[in-house]
Amino acid sequence: MAGESVQGLELGSVPTVNTGSTTSAAPTIHAPGLDDLPLQPDLEQWRRLAAARANALPWPLPTDEAWRRTDPRLFELDSMPVHARLSRRTELHEHPWDSFFDAVVELDGHGWAVRDRSGVVDPARLWIAPLEEVLRKDPALGSNFTGLSWPEVPWERHEWTALAHTTAALVVWVAPAQRFERGVFIRIRRPEGSLYCPWVLVRVEHLSVLHLVLSVEGRGDARYVENLWWSVGAAGQLRLARLQFGEGAASMQYLRGRVERDASLDLVSAQLGERAVRSNLAVDLAGPGAQARLGGAALVTGERHLDQRTLQVHSAADTTSDLRFKVAVQDQGRSVYRGTVAALRGAVRISGYQRNNNLLLSPGARADSLPGLRIDADDLTCTHGATVGQIDPDELFYLRARGIPEAQARRLILEGFFEEITSRVAMPDLREGLRRTLEQDLSA
Amino acid sequence: MADLPLDNKLLQEYAHGFVTPVEEELVPPGLNEDIVRTISRKKGEPDWLLEFRLKALRAWQRKTEPHWAAVDYPPIDYQSIRYYAAPRRLSAGEGMDPEILRTFERLGIPLHEQQRLQGVAIDAVFDSVSVATTHQKILEEHGIIFCSFSEAVRRVPELVRQYLGSVVPPGDNFFAALNSAVFSDGSFCYVPPGVRCPLELSTYFRINAAGIGQFERTLVIADRDSYVSYLEGCTAPIRDENQLHAAVVELVALEGATIKYSTVQNWYPGDEQGRGGIYNFVTKRGECRGARSRISWTQVEVGSAITWKYPSCVLRGDDSVGEFYSVAFTNKRMQADTGTKMIHIGRRTRSTIVSKGISAGESRNTYRSLVKFLPGADYARNHSQCDSLLVGNRCTANTFPVIESENPTAILEHEATTSRISEEQLFYLQSRGLDPEAARSLIVNGFCREVFQQLPMEFAVEAVKLLEIKMEGSIG
Numbered sequence: 004m005a006g007e008s009v010q011g012l013e014l015g016s017v018p019t020v021n022t023g024s025t026t027s028a029a030p031t032i033h034a035p036g037l038d039d040l041p042l043q044p045d046l047e048q049w050r051r052l053a054a055a056r057a058n059a060l061p062w063p064l065p066t067d068e069a070w071r072r073t074d075p076r077l078f079e080l081d082s083m084p085v086h087a088r089l090s091r092r093t094e095l096h097e098h099p100w101d102s103f104f105d106a107v108v109e110l111d112g113h114g115w116a117v118r119d120r121s122g123v124v125d126p127a128r129l130w131i132a133p134l135e136e137v138l139r140k141d142p143a144l145g146s147n148f149t150g151l152s153w154p155e156v157p158w159e160r161h162e163w164t165a166l167a168h169t170t171a172a173l174v175v176w177v178a179p180a181q182r183f184e185r186g187v188f189i190r191i192r193r194p195e196g197s198l199y200c201p202w203v204l205v206r207v208e209h210l211s212v213l214h215l216v217l218s219v220e221g222r223g224d225a226r227y228v229e230n231l232w233w234s235v236g237a238a239g240q241l242r243l244a245r246l247q248f249g250e251g252a253a254s255m256q257y258l259r260g261r262v263e264r265d266a267s268l269d270l271v272s273a274q275l276g277e278r279a280v281r282s283n284l285a286v287d288l289a290g291p292g293a294q295a296r297l298g299g300a301a302l303v304t305g306e307r308h309l310d311q312r313t314l315q316v317h318s319a320a321d322t323t324s325d326l327r328f329k330v331a332v333q334d335q336g337r338s339v340y341r342g343t344v345a346a347l348r349g350a351v352r353i354s355g356y357q358r359n360n361n362l363l364l365s366p367g368a369r370a371d372s373l374p375g376l377r378i379d380a381d382d383l384t385c386t387h388g389a390t391v392g393q394i395d396p397d398e399l400f401y402l403r404a405r406g407i408p409e410a411q412a413r414r415l416i417l418e419g420f421f422e423e424i425t426s427r428v429a430m431p432d433l434r435e436g437l438r439r440t441l442e443q444d445l446s447a
Numbered sequence: 448m449a450d451l452p453l454d455n456k457l458l459q460e461y462a463h464g465f466v467t468p469v470e471e472e473l474v475p476p477g478l479n480e481d482i483v484r485t486i487s488r489k490k491g492e493p494d495w496l497l498e499f500r501l502k503a504l505r506a507w508q509r510k511t512e513p514h515w516a517a518v519d520y521p522p523i524d525y526q527s528i529r530y531y532a533a534p535r536r537l538s539a540g541e542g543m544d545p546e547i548l549r550t551f552e553r554l555g556i557p558l559h560e561q562q563r564l565q566g567v568a569i570d571a572v573f574d575s576v577s578v579a580t581t582h583q584k585i586l587e588e589h590g591i592i593f594c595s596f597s598e599a600v601r602r603v604p605e606l607v608r609q610y611l612g613s614v615v616p617p618g619d620n621f622f623a624a625l626n627s628a629v630f631s632d633g634s635f636c637y638v639p640p641g642v643r644c645p646l647e648l649s650t651y652f653r654i655n656a657a658g659i660g661q662f663e664r665t666l667v668i669a670d671r672d673s674y675v676s677y678l679e680g681c682t683a684p685i686r687d688e689n690q691l692h693a694a695v696v697e698l699v700a701l702e703g704a705t706i707k708y709s710t711v712q713n714w715y716p717g718d719e720q721g722r723g724g725i726y727n728f729v730t731k732r733g734e735c736r737g738a739r740s741r742i743s744w745t746q747v748e749v750g751s752a753i754t755w756k757y758p759s760c761v762l763r764g765d766d767s768v769g770e771f772y773s774v775a776f777t778n779k780r781m782q783a784d785t786g787t788k789m790i791h792i793g794r795r796t797r798s799t800i801v802s803k804g805i806s807a808g809e810s811r812n813t814y815r816s817l818v819k820f821l822p823g824a825d826y827a828r829n830h831s832q833c834d835s836l837l838v839g840n841r842c843t844a845n846t847f848p849v850i851e852s853e854n855p856t857a858i859l860e861h862e863a864t865t866s867r868i869s870e871e872q873l874f875y876l877q878s879r880g881l882d883p884e885a886a887r888s889l890i891v892n893g894f895c896r897e898v899f900q901q902l903p904m905e906f907a908v909e910a911v912k913l914l915e916i917k918m919e920g921s922i923g
Contacts, residue, residue, distance in 0.1 A: 068515070351840075363855035366822075372850040378865045381840040385865045389850055391820075392858040 036152025042145025044138040050167050057163035069157075072339045072371055073310040077279040078161060078253050083226045086170050086197040091133075092116055096192070103432040104188040104216070106131065108173070110201055112194030115171055121185065128181055129213075134172035134204065144174065147206050147234040151259040155314045155343050155377070156285045162257045165200035165228035172202040175215065179208040179236070186214030186242070186430070193252065195223035205233035207241050207266075214430055218246040220276070225252040227277075233260035235268055237290065242269045242429040246437070249276040256282040264290030264319075271428050273437060274301035274309055275444055285314040288322035288353075299328035300424040302444055303336035303368075313342040315357065317350040317380075326357045329424055331417060332368035341373040344387060346380045355385035362420060363393055364413075414445045473659070474531040480504065483628055486531050490597050490631075495608060499617060503627030506618030513621055516784035517813040517845055518753050520689070520726065528691060529659040530629040571651045582646055591675075592637040593648055596664055599635035606637055610668055614697040614734045614761070622693040622755075623730040626662045630695065633663035638673040638704075647903055649678040652694075660691035667697070669704035671737065676707040678906060689717075689752060694729045702737025702764065708744050709902050711910055714751035719808075721780030724752025731758035732788075735767030735796075743770040744787065745901040747910045749917050752781060757815065759788035762796035762827075769798040772898040774910070776917055777810035777842070786816040786833075786848075791824035791857065802833035803895050806842035807918070813845040820857040827857040835865040836894055838887070838918075888915050 040056070043049050063075040092114035101107050105121040108131060123129050130137065137144055152158065175187055193199050207213045217231065227249075235241045241262075247254065254277040262268045274280055286295045295315065303309045315324040330338045344355040361370035374387040394416050402412035421441055428434040474485055483504050487497040512523070586593050592603060599607050617627035634650040652663060669675050679696075692714065698706050708731075717724030733742035744758040760769030771787040789798040798818065806812040818829045835844040846863045868890055876886035892899075892911060899907045 361852070363852060363857075366855055368855055369851075369853045371852070372848075372861075374846075374848060374861070374863070376835075376844070376846040376863060376865050378835070378837070378844045381837040381842070382867045383837075383865070387846070387861075387863050389848070389861040390859060391850060391852040393855045 036158055037149045038152065041149055042134075042138060044135075044142050046135050046138065046172075050169070053163050054167035056158070057160050057167055060158075060160040060163065062160055073281060073308065077308060078226070078255055078281060080161065080164060080198055080226050080228070083196060083198045085168050086112065086194060086199045088170055096190075098188075098190060100188060100216075100433065100436055103185065103430060103436075105129075105183055105185040106187045108187065108189045109192065110171055110173070110189070111192040112197075112199070115173065123183065128178050129183055129187070130174065130176040130178075131187070132174055134174050134202070137174040137176065144176070144204075144206065147261075148204060148232050150289075151232065151261060151285065151287065153285060153287075153314060153316055153345070155345060156259075156283055156312065159257075161228055161255055162230065165230055165255075165257070166202065168198065169200050169202040169230070172204070175203065175205045175213070177207045177211045177213045177239075180210040181208075182212040184212060184214055184430075186216070189215070189217045191217070191219045191229075193219060193221035193225055193227050193249065195221065195225050198226040198228070200228045200230070202230040203232070205231075205241065205243075207233070207235045207239040209236040210238050211236070212240045212242075214242045216244045216246070216430075216433060218248065219254070220248040221252060222249070223251050224278075227252050227254040229254070229256045231256065231258045233268075235260070235262045235266040237264045237266060239263070239266045240269070241267075244271045244273070244428055244433065244437075246273045247276055247280065250278070252277050253279040254281075256280070258282070258284045260285070261287045261289045262293040262295055265292035266290065267294040267296075269296045269427065269429060270298065271424060272297075272299045273424075273441075274299070274303075274311070275440065277307070279308045281310040281312075283312045285316065286324065287316045287318055288324060289318050291319050291321045293319060293322045295324045295326075296427065297324070297326040297328075298424040298427040299326075299330075300421045300441070301328070301330045301338065302441070303330065303332045303338050304334050306335045308337045310339040311341070313340075313357070315342075315344045315355055317344070317346045317353045317355055320349065320351045321353065322350065323354045324356065327360075327423060328358070329360045329421060330370060331362040331364060331420065332370050333364040335365075335367040337368070338370045339373075340371070341375070342387070343375040343377055344385050345377040346383055346385060348379045350380045351382040353380070353383045353385070355383070357387040359389045360420070361389075361391045362417070363391065414442075417445050418442065472533045473529050476529045477526045478504075478528070478530060478625075478629065482530055486629060486631060489531065489533075490600075492600060493604060496600060499612065500628050503617035503624050507621065507624035507628055510618075510621045510624055516755050516815075517811060518755065518782040518784050520753055520782075523691060523726070525625075530662065531631055532659040533631075571653070585646065586644075589642050589645065590639040591642060591644055592635065594635055596630075596633040596635050596666070599666075603637065606668065607635065607666070610666055610697070610699055612697075614699060614732050615695050615730050620730060622728040623695050626664060626693045626695045626730070630662045630664040633665045633694070635665075636667045636675065636677065638669045638675045640671040640673060642670075642673045644673070644675040647676050647678055649680070651680045660693065662692075663694050665694070665696040667706055667708070668699045669701065669706045669740075671701050672703035674705045676903060677709070678903060679708070679710040680713070689723060690725050692725050692727045692729070692751070694731075696729070696731040696758075698733030698742055700733065700735050700737065700740035700742050700767070703739045704737065705741040706733060706743070708733070708742070708758070709906055710744075710746040710748075711902075711906055711913065712746065712748045712750060712754075713913060716750040716781045717752040717779065719779050721752070724781075725750070726753045727751035727756060728753075729756045731756065732761065733759070733769075734761040735764050735769065735793075737767070738764040738793070739766045740764050741768040741770075743772070743901070745772040745898065746774070746785075747898070747902070747913070748773070748775040748783060748785065749913055754781075754783040754785050756785045757787055759790070760798060761790045761792065762798065762824075763792045764796075765793040766795045767793055768796070771798075771800045771802070772901045773802045774805070774895045774898045774914070775803070775812055775814075776805045776807075776914060777812045778807045778917060779810060780808070781810045783811070784813040784815055786814045788817040789819070789829060791818075791820045791827040791829070794823065794825045794827070796824055796827045798829045800829070800831035800833070801897050802831075803898055804833070804835040804844060805838060805891060805894070806835065806844045807838040809841045811843045811845075813847065814863075815847045817849045817851070818859060818861070819851045820854045820859070822853045824854050825856050827854065829857075829859045829861075831859075831861040833863045834894070835863075836891065837865065837867045884918075888918055891918060
């Protein structure tokens with residue numbers, strides 16, 4: 004992973020972060036968020052501060068409440084060398100889904116490339132560029148990403164480490180009043196054998212629409228830590244699908260975003276791969292009339308471990324959130340879901356919904372669910388529900404009585420279980436693509 | 448309660464806030480081995496019980512106070528608390544102090560035979576000791592042992608020794624360890640095989656002395672195919688200081704037995720500024736040890752400055768059933784962190800959780816629960832429902848359930864909602880001539896109905912009245 008350079012930056016200035024997970028008994032420090040560390044054009048300086056943040060935090064211990072159900076040793080970052088930062092290159096792999104999109108971005112172990120299929124990539128309309136470049140031209144960009152800190156999702160050491168070591172920081176910016184319904188496809192092919200930390204920042208300006216799909220794939224063991232941040236301006240719409248494929252790596256995902264006045268976010272997350280996954284999703288409904296629809300589908304097989312955390316923050320009045328996370332666990336798989344709906348003081352007339360359904364498909368499977376409501380306002384309705392169970396024997400009987408073999412009947416029921424989520428994918432072609440992928444996974 | 452002058456706001460809000468002037472025998476404040484030995488000696492306990500206490504004390508000394516609950520309170524100085532207080536006349540063997548009799552009469556708990564409520568046998572606990580147990584004769588005819596804990600240690604030591612600490616071990620948690628080291632009295636109940644207890648059994652806890660903590664211990668054993676319904680009530684005087692109440696309740700249901708445990712908790716909750724009130728840190732746990740056994744917890748919480756309480760069921764026997772029905776009302780600066788645990792071990796075990804939280808004023812009301820299916824809990828089932836009602840805009844309502852399933856055949860459903868009293872319902876009732884307070888009270892009663900239905904009749908009436916009084920003035 005020798006020194007390549009990005010946009011004229013010397014790799015010699017990579018800040019030192021101790022990636023070693025040697026557990027220390029240091030007291031828990033509540034790491035300040037971005038508010039006092041605003042993104043600035045001097046990114047190297049910023050990375051050094053991020054590294055200091057990381058070093059000031061202890062590594063989690065298995066006894067910490069947040070890590071009691073997920074062994075932090077699954078996510079030790081020191082066992083792999085830090086992947087070098089990447090440069091732009093032009094070569095791009097073909098993917099059957101490419102034709103669905105206006106623009107395709109590929110990130111891999113060597114660099115990154117953009118294919119502008121519809122001639123829309125333009126700094127004045129849809130700007131896809133490294134963070135350094137965007138910050139040089141528009142130093143105010145960073146202000147869209149402040150305030151993404153809540154006590155329920157404290158900044159973790161892994162997260163700051165990843166930010167300090169970011170392999171590729173990429174901005175997708177949509178100018179006001181633009182519609183990109185065919186949107187952008189970001190494909191991340193994570194390399195094997197290293198710590199790889201992409202950072203994607205999405206800003207949709209007011210009245211704009213963006214469809215964005217981010218998919219991650221890869222083989223072999225690796226440490227993958229992704230930071231995906233977004234901010235949707237007034238009356239804007241972001242339709243985001245995040246698809247996790249891949250085999251063998253420990254993957255951590257930190258998704259933080261804000262939805263402003265009358266704006267909406269439609270997120271579909273599919274967790275279909277990797278050996279160990281810890282995903283964090285936090286959405287702030289920051290302006291009156293903001294909406295978020297959050298869907299999650301996950302299939303946990305073999306000895307995989309999936310830990311998903313979600314936070315719906317209602318910080319403004321008249322906001323709506325609707326979260327449905329569905330998980331099917333098979334073999335010796337293990338799933339942990341922890342979700343919170345938080346209504347801050349003054350967030351009146353809101354509606355918060357959260358549901359987590361778990362299906363256990365084999366005797367060794369295990370699912371933990373910790374839904375939660377934290378309400379500091381009145382005049383609102385917040386609801387959550389959680390279920391754990393097996394495939395309904397009546398449904399199975401119904402199908403078998405009609406001559407469908409058991410294995411196929413089970414698959415059909417599972418497809419139906421996930422349909423509530425897959426049907427939320429906004430792009431018809433992609434929706435079909437995701438259905439087919441799920442079918443294949445369920446047949447395997 | 449109806450006899451009290453209604454114009455007296457303070458009495459209306461907390462009618463049980465008076466102090467009884469009795470001479471009490473106190474031990475010096477502080478907690479160490481000597482104090483534990485003193486308590487044990489005063490009660491003339493056998494060596495094995497002293498050993499139990501000392502073991503618990505050592506466990507307590509190793510433990511740190513838990514702070515994960517969503518409650519805030521200043522640090523408690525455990526060395527400034529008196530761990531034993533007993534009315535002097537009683538401990539000198541001179542019979543009951545008439546003042547104490549009057550206290551319980553004022554509380555509506557008649558200890559004289561002629562005044563006793565039909566069908567309820569009462570064990571009354573005043574500070575650290577049990578002062579009276581009624582209806583002993585009728586119970587003895589059925590072979591039921593219902594007496595104070597100290598008496599049980601003398602009368603049926605082998606039973607106490609067999610079951611004490613078998614559900615809540617002495618080192619279970621910080622407060623349980625504290626209780627196990629210094630527990631002074633409480634109630635003991637044993638229902639022999641096949642007996643359906645003809646009376647409701649009841650314990651009434653009263654904290655009177657200042658600067659003491661109350662650490663009572665309740666042990667209920669229902670032998671094969673028996674039935675017992677148990678009630679618990681609690682009050683304390685109005686004081687500016689906080690007082691600690693750390694009880695342990697253990698229930699054991701053997702094969703086919705049913706235990707119904709109901710609590711109306713009306714400790715002094717503190718004033719508007721959050722001064723005073725009881726810290727209620729209680730460990731309550733029942734074990735369905737035999738097949739087809741059943742344990743049902745019903746609680747109505749309207750008082751104590753801080754509540755930290757999770758009545759739980761360990762469903763060990765196949766086909767056993769656990770139930771938890773709760774109404775938790777918080778007002779002023781009260782903080783409640785309460786809920787339940789259902790541990791499914793046996794096959795086809797079932798549990799139901801119905802929790803209703805009502806938050807008013809600047810209070811904080813948290814529901815916290817654990818439902819766990821172990822790998823052997825084939826075809827186990829749980830249904831949980833927890834609803835929160837918000838009254839006022841400065842209160843907090845939290846819901847933190849934990850669900851763990853290690854068995855694919857187990858089925859669990861959990862639902863929770865938080866909402867404000869519906870304007871439509873209020874309008875409907877007001878347009879029919881009800882004043883706003885009465886309308887709110889009616890809606891709240893309807894909200895809690897599912898839980899009140901589970902209470903024995905006398906308690907249900909009491910609970911409805913209590914909630915009405917507590918609601919008054921809470922609507923801003």
